[in-house]
Amino acid sequence: MSVEVWAPIPARVGLRREAQADLSMERGDGGWWHADVELAPGDEYGFVLDDDDRALPDPRSRRQPNGVHEASAVFDLGAHEWADAAWTGRQLAGGVISELHVGTYTPEGTLDSAIDRLDHLVELGIDFVELLPVNAFNGTHNWGYDGVLWYAVHEAYGGPAAYQRFVDACHSRGLAVIQDVVYNHLGPSGNYLPRFGPYLRAAERNTWGESLNLDEPEVRRFIVDNAMMWLRDFHVDGLRLDAVHALRDTSERHILRELAEHADALSAHLGRPVSLIAESDLNDPTLIMPREAGGYGLTAQWSDDHHHAMHVALTGEIAGYYADFAPLDALVKTTSGGFFHDGTFSSFRGRDHGRPIDPDVPTWRLVTFTQDHDQVGNRAAGDRLSPALGERRLAVAAVLNLTSPFTPMLFMGEEWGASTPWQFFTSHPEPELGRATAEGRMAEFARMGWDESVVPDPQDPSTFERSKLDWSEPDDPDGAHARLLDLHRRLLALRRARPELTDPAFAHTSAWADDATRRFRMERGAPDAAERVVVLANLGLMPWEVGFDGPAEVLLSTGPAIADVVAADGMLVLPGESAAVVAVARSRGDH
Structure with missing residues (x-):
């Protein structure tokens, strides 16, 4: 077999294997290095750049058995015997999504343990399971947005083999899988990509770090190949594209359009629907407009505006970005038009924001929710709606969410009014990084006017443990949790009927x-x-x-x-x- 790596920056690249001398790689065209060598599944390897004696993981590593700072391991994608040959996929139109985080969905926090809870979602009436990012990150637990090796599944979740089992188990139950992917930044620890090539624009930053260098064709290929890996190799049915407003692309063919074109071609080849769903802060319908009309041709995008309108209507909270949504007419506008800010003045941004959606666009192209990982986890205490609203108002929230004209999404545990918080948690091994992360959160909360005294330490393991679902809650047949769960089941059945x-x-x-x-x-x-x-x-x-x-x-x-x-x-x-x-x-x- 041939081992290859794109590394235009170093003058020399060596391949390091277990108990063997480093093998010099041959430089080819475009900064690609090659070596003809036999590596078997499970074999560990890494790349030595120039005079640095330390071996770095493969930027396209499929498995990191010992963490993101250590050697990569060969993974045989073909070893899994897929059982979903009869799976024909699901159209997003008419569907309902359940968003979950593998590490906190079950006490064990693994993909295999999540399989044991899939029947709950089937009985609820869910069509799509959306996983928060599972790519490899430094530490033991994390939301997933600090990933640094996009092609590898986090080992503590079970690695790539467990991921294959999970997708197969979903398909056997009629559940489609959407994978949340992050192409706008890389995590702060374990990111060695800049040692290999110009993956980042050092002089340009977004909210989370240096921007991806979308002027470089190989970086664009790195992103597109990763997207196709999930959809083709792991049989995933869709991707949720994180914060696409942070993708700085001035090329004639925007990276989102490029992704949509590749996804459509793959969908035609596979004979099943493939969905690309953007999270965007732009309120720009260009993302979901057809390419022939000048759009990017993505399947759908999130609408935070509809969330904000429902949240204010239910809670009365009007701090920060909620201020513009104080009148109940805001809910009328988002219900009938999709966006609230469609060219109107946003007091939180201090400027006009957004564009109107063409009324001919299907309503299901907007994904909406009353709770999600951001709108819960980015609160000071990571509190859900349940402690503030109580059963009766939570029931109203369910009706508003699941009868809307859009594609509704539930956040894990929302269906029974889970009392457990979902807080911001990290496990950065570097103490200084942990402190910087906590300080950054404090600054965000101050802008929203939230009480900083209730903010848990993201690095404290108990913050992570508190955020795990309590599956005993919906089991009480006479309790409020069971009644809310029954209401959600009836609402989803009514939506289908x-x-x-x-x-x-x-x-x-x-x-x-x-x-x-x-x-x-x-x-x-x-x-x-x-x-x-x-x-x-x-x-x-x-x-x-x-x-x-x-x-x-x-x-x-x-x-x-x-x-x-x-x-x-x-x-x-x-x-x-x-x-x-x-x-x-x-x-x-x-x-």
Whole structure:
């Protein structure tokens, strides 16, 4: 076999193997070095650059058995006998995502132990499992966004073999897999890529460190090849692209468009859907517009604006970036248009922000949520909605999230109102790096006006342990956790049963709100259909009398019991802090 590495910077490159003399590699075109040598699965190796006696891991290492500072190991991708030959994939349209972090999803924190909890997601009604980054990072536990070896699966999670077993297990249960990948920066410890080549722009930084050098064709190839590895070699169904606004690319063919083109070609070859979902702070619909219309052609993007509107409506919190979303009309705007800031002034940014979404864009191209890893973990105490809201308001949150016109996502444990926090945790072996990380977090919290005294030490192992789910909570059949879990199951079943709730047309969703009484109403369904679905959320404390212009049936309700059939006079009384989903027949004049 031939071992190769892109290393245009060093003048000499040697291949180091176990118990053998270093082998000089031959320099080829474009800064690629080659060596013809036999390496078997499990063999450890590294690269020696110039006069440095230390061997560095392979930038494209598939396995790091002893951590990111040590030797790489050969991994045979073909050793796993895949059992998903009949898997035809899942379209994102109409789907529901569950986001989870491998290290805190189960007490063991491994991919194999997560397999044991997949049936829970199937019974819940989930379609996609989205894993936070699993690439190799320094330390034992981390959110995953400090990865430095993008091609390797973190060994403590079980490594690449466990990852293959996990994806196979998901597919056998009808679950698609989305992998969160980070192409905008590298972690602060164990990043040896700049020793090999110009991977980074030293003079340009983003929020997390030096920017990737997207002017260099081999760096772009490094990113594209990694994306294709997950989709092709590990049979993953989609990628969530972290913080794409931090990708500085002025080329004629943006890296996101390049990724989308490769993904579409691979999808055609594999015969199954492949989804690329961007996290973006830009509120720019260019990401999801078709390439023939000048867009990048990504499948979907997150909409933080809809999260912010729901969060403020539910909690009343208006500090920092939540300030612009204080009126309940913000929820009306995001429900009917996707973005709140679509060219409007953002007080948090101090400037106009965003662009409107073309109403012809399908609504499912926006991924929305009431909680996710960022919106929970980036709070000072890593607190979920559950401690602040209580059962009744959490139930309203579930209705708002799962009946929206967008692709809804749940954060692990949200379905039962998990009481465990999800805090920011790190395990940097370098004390100075741990201190710098904690100080950086304090600065972020100060800008949001949050109480710094409640911030846990990210480096304290107990912060990580506290963030693990407590799977005993939903097992109490008479408790609030079980009731919330049952509500989520019924909501997801209703979403599958009623086509109005997955109707992708912006024009088929309308919304109304009254800020004084804290009442919200959303209507879903085509104007020529025999019925429409009305979603009611009473966020106030006083009962709400709601009238309908045709026969109506309550499909689902929260809070105190509501009659299954609306009274003969066409009125429904919705108690405070409750929600209902109602099917309303259109009168002859309506269609």
